[in-house]
Amino acid sequence: MPTQELGGKQVEVDEDGFIQTPEEWTEAVAADLAKTEGVAEMGEDHWKLVNYIRDYYQKFGIAPMVRKLCKETGFKLKYIYELFPSGPAKGACKVAGLPKPTGCV
Amino acid sequence: MKPRQEWKASDFGMPSEQMTELDPSRFLKLPPPYEDWDDGEMQSLSEDQKGRIEHSLDGVTAIGIPKPASPEEAEKRVADFLEGLRKLLTKEDNWTFLQPLLLSMENCVKCQTCNDACPVYTSSGNEEIYRPTFRGEVLRRIINKYLKPGGKVMAAFRGNDIELNWGTLARLAELSYRCTLCRRCAQVCPIGVDNGLITREIRKLFSQQLGINVDELHGSGTVKQLQVGSSTGMNPTALMDIIEFAEEDILERTGLNIKIPIDKEGADYLVMHNAGEFLSWPENLQAFAIIFEIAGVSWTLSSEQVGYDSVNYGLFYDDFMLARIALRQARIAKGLKVKSVLQGECGHAHKAFMPIADRVFPAELNVPRESCFPLLEDLVCNEKIMVDPSRNDFPVTLHDPCNITRSMGIVEPQRRILRKICPQFREMTPHGVNNYCCGGGSGFAIMQGSNFPDWRNKISGRRKFKQILDVFQDSIGPETRKYVCAPCSNCKGQFRDLLGHFDAWERCRILYGGLVELIVNAMVDVKEPFIEWDFH
Numbered sequence: 001m002p003t004q005e006l007g008g009k010q011v012e013v014d015e016d017g018f019i020q021t022p023e024e025w026t027e028a029v030a031a032d033l034a035k036t037e038g039v040a041e042m043g044e045d046h047w048k049l050v051n052y053i054r055d056y057y058q059k060f061g062i063a064p065m066v067r068k069l070c071k072e073t074g075f076k077l078k079y080i081y082e083l084f085p086s087g088p089a090k091g092a093c094k095v096a097g098l099p100k101p102t103g104c105v
Numbered sequence: 106m107k108p109r110q111e112w113k114a115s116d117f118g119m120p121s122e123q124m125t126e127l128d129p130s131r132f133l134k135l136p137p138p139y140e141d142w143d144d145g146e147m148q149s150l151s152e153d154q155k156g157r158i159e160h161s162l163d164g165v166t167a168i169g170i171p172k173p174a175s176p177e178e179a180e181k182r183v184a185d186f187l188e189g190l191r192k193l194l195t196k197e198d199n200w201t202f203l204q205p206l207l208l209s210m211e212n213c214v215k216c217q218t219c220n221d222a223c224p225v226y227t228s229s230g231n232e233e234i235y236r237p238t239f240r241g242e243v244l245r246r247i248i249n250k251y252l253k254p255g256g257k258v259m260a261a262f263r264g265n266d267i268e269l270n271w272g273t274l275a276r277l278a279e280l281s282y283r284c285t286l287c288r289r290c291a292q293v294c295p296i297g298v299d300n301g302l303i304t305r306e307i308r309k310l311f312s313q314q315l316g317i318n319v320d321e322l323h324g325s326g327t328v329k330q331l332q333v334g335s336s337t338g339m340n341p342t343a344l345m346d347i348i349e350f351a352e353e354d355i356l357e358r359t360g361l362n363i364k365i366p367i368d369k370e371g372a373d374y375l376v377m378h379n380a381g382e383f384l385s386w387p388e389n390l391q392a393f394a395i396i397f398e399i400a401g402v403s404w405t406l407s408s409e410q411v412g413y414d415s416v417n418y419g420l421f422y423d424d425f426m427l428a429r430i431a432l433r434q435a436r437i438a439k440g441l442k443v444k445s446v447l448q449g450e451c452g453h454a455h456k457a458f459m460p461i462a463d464r465v466f467p468a469e470l471n472v473p474r475e476s477c478f479p480l481l482e483d484l485v486c487n488e489k490i491m492v493d494p495s496r497n498d499f500p501v502t503l504h505d506p507c508n509i510t511r512s513m514g515i516v517e518p519q520r521r522i523l524r525k526i527c528p529q530f531r532e533m534t535p536h537g538v539n540n541y542c543c544g545g546g547s548g549f550a551i552m553q554g555s556n557f558p559d560w561r562n563k564i565s566g567r568r569k570f571k572q573i574l575d576v577f578q579d580s581i582g583p584e585t586r587k588y589v590c591a592p593c594s595n596c597k598g599q600f601r602d603l604l605g606h607f608d609a610w611e612r613c614r615i616l617y618g619g620l621v622e623l624i625v626n627a628m629v630d631v632k633e634p635f636i637e638w639d640f641h
Contacts, residue, residue, distance in 0.1 A: 002153070015154070015169060015555050060343040061333075065384045066641060068350050077641055090553075102325035103337030104381035104416060104451075104551055104594045 025097030118268025131230025189314025219290035285546030334410030379594035452506030545599025
């Protein structure tokens with residue numbers, strides 16, 4: 001499994017750069033992951049989205065459905081794509097330290 | 106590198122860094138507004154990945170097979186493969202599919218009639234190694250040379266030689282994931298040879314004997330589904346949260362206060378949806394709930410692990426996993442004492458739980474199972490729900506999921522619905538049992554690793570994208586909203602990627618979605634439009 005320098009430490013990632021152990025996640029790791037997803041700097045709305053995804057994941061063991069994500073954050077999907085160009089699943093969830101989405105989603 | 110048209114099965118065992126380099130300038134041409142579309146280069150693996158991962162077929166990796174650590178390990182894997190091949194060819198170890206496999210292996214006369222029917226072969230610009238007969242021929246030569254008495258002497262003499270080594274196997278394993286198992290080849294074959302089935306059996310051999318399979322289908326797929334309840338990771342607690350949200354959302358969108366029934370014993374139907382409908386396309390799940398509520402259908406969902414996710418990726422690569430999942434689902438249906446299990450809009454789940462599960466169910470688990478389409482046809486066409494077609498007055502076409510239409514023959518119910526509720530419904534050419542795959546079949550739509558999505562969007566989905574553009578040519582501009590009705594979760598996932606890859610929402614305003622969403626959009630009991638013209 002490849003590793004990558006994120007937040008000042010070596011972190012195990014999969015072939016697509018998703019971190020393998022959620023416990024390794026810190027805000028500094030997130031900021032570096034964001035750079036790999038075309039986000040130069042994490043702004044307030046980036047954090048709002050990422051924190052919601054993380055909280056939901058810790059509670060339910062899964063990423064929130066996109067529709068719920070939009071409703072709860074008040075962000076339109078189009079705006080989420082502006083925040084994270086690779087989208088909620090590949091972009092925002094990766095920055096939030098979730099594993100790569102699996103199954104028919 | 107040899108010119109691509111000169112590749113032969115015998116070259117498959119020759120050492121080479123990469124057999125073929127895909128050339129986008131040869132790919133199938135697209136109609137307006139994509140006549141000048143630039144496909145760019147094929148996405149290649151990084152140098153680091155090339156050092157670790159097998160890519161000697163075409164530079165693409167679906168599986169991500171690690172290179173063997175030593176020559177001894179490589180040799181052992183070759184021996185394992187031959188052991189698995191022997192099993193594949195014996196009744197005791199392959200009672201599920203031995204007969205159709207042998208009929209196809211022994212009777213193909215290589216007339217190549219199937220070539221032009223294959224969307225992957227033709228979209229790639231007739232890439233030799235993607236010929237539908239190519240993998241079968243590699244396997245046949247291995248069997249003839251390495252398993253039959255005197256085979257090694259005869260191989261060179263007959264002119265059908267092949268070298269079996271680790272490279273041969275790594276390429277063959279990857280090649281079994283360059284076919285979407287759409288089975289158009291089998292359909293046009295004059296004697297019914299099924300190269301799709303051969304491909305699936307090659308995947309099975311690799312999975313069951315060598316543990317070589319695609320993580321999205323196996324570790325994060327069937328294994329996770331059996332452990333957690335769904336390959337998406339959706340456990341029963343998450344399911345209940347999602348259902349609660351879906352109910353509130355229905356109320357907000359339509360004013361209808363609907364309770365989604367859970368674990369209702371003795372209901373007429375246990376409805377099984379693909380988990381994607383809960384997580385990515387909840388409008389589909391909601392539309393089913395609205396239609397059944399208004400029509401007074403007795404139904405329920407299950408909240409038991411595996412019972413709420415209809416998927417069964419075992420269909421694509423492994424009989425053990427296929428059987429384990431199908432048996433769990435059947436037991437849940439038995440436990441709920443429902444009259445029948447109704448499959449929602451998911452193609453492979455239709456096939457896995459109906460005709461294929463027939464091969465593995467013992468008599469006591471042989472629960473009645475049916476497709477949602479005839480029931481929906483009855484509700485719409487016999488006016489158990491009232492519709493106003495003028496609400497769907499935009500161009501609509503129907504994508505036929507291969508498993509539902511070609512493989513199972515469910516062709517007309519969905520069309521009779523669309524003819525009734527969509528004034529601008531039009532058919533693609535060809536359609537029905539002759540349809541083209543969306544390009545995401547056999548698990549491809551969920552395989553998101555490495556450079557595989559690039560290959561899928563550029564090659565396996567290309568023929569379907571061309572069909573969609575062709576059918577909407579009269580109104581191709583972004584000023585007209587258009588709808589591709591794709592009543593299959595896997596196909597929807599592929600359309601999301603494919604239309605996104607070609608930026609077809611921005612350029613042409615082409616949206617995709619299911620069938621029930623169109624029905625609810627036209628229902629007179631639902632006051633507001635149900636379809637949100639928002640690409641997601």
